[in-house]
Amino acid sequence: MFALKARWPLMAVAIVGLLLSACAPTTSTGTGTGSNSPTPGASPASKVLRMARNAEPFSPFVPWQIDDNPALFISVNVYDTLLRTTKDGTNVEPGLATKWESSADGLTWTFTLKDGVKFSDGTAMKASDVKASLDMARGGEKSAWKDVYKAIKDIAAPDDKTVKITLSQPYAPLLSVLAMFSGGVLPADMAKATDTKDYDNTLAWKTKGTGAYYSDSWKKGDPIILKRNTNYWRGTPSVDEVRIEYIPDDNTRVLKLQGGETDVIDFVPFSQIAALSAQPNLKAQTFSIQQTAFIILNTSKPPLNDVKVRQALNYATDKEAIIKNVYFGQAKVMNSPIPQGTYYDKNLVGYPYDLEKAKALMASSSGASGFKMDMQVRSGNTNFANTAVILKDAWAKLGVTVDIQTLDTAVVRTNYREGNFMSTPTAWTNDMNDPTEIVNYAMRGGASPFAYWTRYNNPDLNDKITKADLEQDATKRAALYSEIQKIYSDAAPIASIAYLGATAGWRSNIDGFFIDGLSYYRFEDVKINK
């Protein structure tokens, strides 16, 4: 017994050694090449772009039924629209339509389709396919986007190359609406089938579009495989296959990129952009998208019903400090309540940080004696949580005691619908390059969603919002939107913070990956270099 004691540690070491060597055969296949760990299912000759994303799609992969970011961010790679949003997201360019013109009264629009466009299976795309798809988008039972098409009275396809859209009233944002992902074109028979009862997500992922890529099938939990469309009208993409994996944890995604197990990742934490870019074989970037970050103030809860209180909170918000400490410099100071897209007013002064002015305003307001205010933060969102901590400190200087409540997203949503909150951090992203969406959702009061749940309601502003939708003249529309931004900014139902961007990181042998102004990921120009 006693003689044996000393041998036990040695035996332990020996067994550990054996265990490790047992693992060696499996590991050696991947270790030798380091950054080129094998990609399953791909022959060495084919070029596969491996992407790791933070979320999985859940709505059916039918353009007008898509209601979640993970699906819509990649939908434009499969389905084309009549018009496309430009790279910077502030204008439209030809898509399936090469040219378009409107009648003098602005009620009839005629689109001429590009010659020789084919679906991924090689069949020709015709005007009747466009008509069928748009009809489903604006009237289909399961369409999630009917509202944006409600100005359209009729769509006709007089011949294979012409689409005629008739409006019931002039609608200035029409071209922007037609560049939205929800108007993606499917073959007419498939488009019509999407409303049938047994048309489910399994069928939807067997796609037939005119876009750069197509999908044969996808099941939740598996990687999404996009295969290149050799019939693509802008030229066959260089990358054969895009393989999108779901990696929910931010750190794990970054580690996978560093370890060479993936080529592109999205949602890189702002804090890691600089560090990743500094590495020799990696790049990370913040792309400009039309997104704002702000605090919703419930204007129906005293003393937030006093405009001076709300303005004071805005002046006491040190936006630069938040941008530096929360977004690591990867954001811009927000001066207008709408994102930096079309008709955004860059000359609006907004609320530059001015503590003295804030104190003076608060002193002359109904909140002069100080008050307590809840701030409901969605759990898991570090950026919102850190913003809340900074604001708690900043607004304390005005005598406001901010009570930070970290709640489940589900609870925050229920609370703001029911008006059961005083303030909550949130973000808005434009789905189209026209302010009509945000002003109607976030500024129009009186009915759900009550000006983005702020309960702010200004009938004069509501009228101007309607007028701006009908106005055909771009200069007059710009003037109207400037006025709308000014009125809303002065009333301050929100505390403005920053214009945010979308982040991504990739290996430096990847060229041409970009996120456009409406946060779509486009793979068509991506190249993999040696």
Place this chain on the structure above:
Amino acid sequence: MGRAAYIRRRLILMAFVLFGVTIVIFGMVRILPGDPAFLILGDRATDQKAAELREQLGLNRPFLEQYWMFVSGFAHGDMGQSLLYRQPVGDLVLTRVPVTLALSGYAMGLAAVITLLFGITAAVNKGRWPDQLIRIGFLFALTTPNFWFGILLILLFGLTLHWFPVAGFGDTLPQHIWYLFLPALTLALQLSAVLIRNLRGQIIQTLRSDYIRTAHAKGLSESLVLLRHVLRNALLSTVTIFGLQFGFLVGGAIVIETVFALPGTGQLLIQSITARDYPVVQAITVVSAVLVILVNLVVDLSYSFLDPRVTYE
């Protein structure tokens, strides 16, 4: 009563336990504030649209009716439809069970090897440096949060040494074994921390008993005494803890699956709770409960192999 009767009785008891589990989980997910309809439709949905969806999903029916649909469906093997993904819960959950089971089984296997190795080493070196080192080392493993421990392992074995992949599940069986090693090791190290302490104590106690002295006196070799006489007697209580810890593993897997991006039930459970996807949460809970109960039954049955004196009454 023989073993068969014992198993029969345990299975009947299991039905009662499961009944309790269904009531608790059904009630709990509905007590949670938050409306699935708004979570599915997003921030911009109107009240009317949400009402339509609630109607369509059966969420506006009386609680008792909803509970009956859940339980009777389950009894017939129909777990209902996922609110979020609009596909049968059975497809969604059952395809993921093997991943979680493989991870837990792998972790238990690794934990068994680690426990035997270090438990015995610590015991026979009682009070000397290998013992101290093992006890301090595993105290660290026990007290470190497993998601952080997982990231440390990724940094060391994935990024620096390139021995194992950073995260993911792989496509083929050898790949699965390779990909699952780090997450299983993360769970196993924590699990063995508890087991090693127990096994060490049991071995030390057994070593003092008379029959061990007799065995030595008979001139049996040291390793034979240790393996046949000491270990077999010392293992009994460790095996009990081992079985009980399966529940811990299923819980730990929830976090670990997210860190290592494994498509198991844990990851799905987190998504489903966040989205208030009631049928999926219910199904995963019940399936996990069944697994935990079955594993504990197997553990109880293993006693008679370890100790022939154990009978089932």
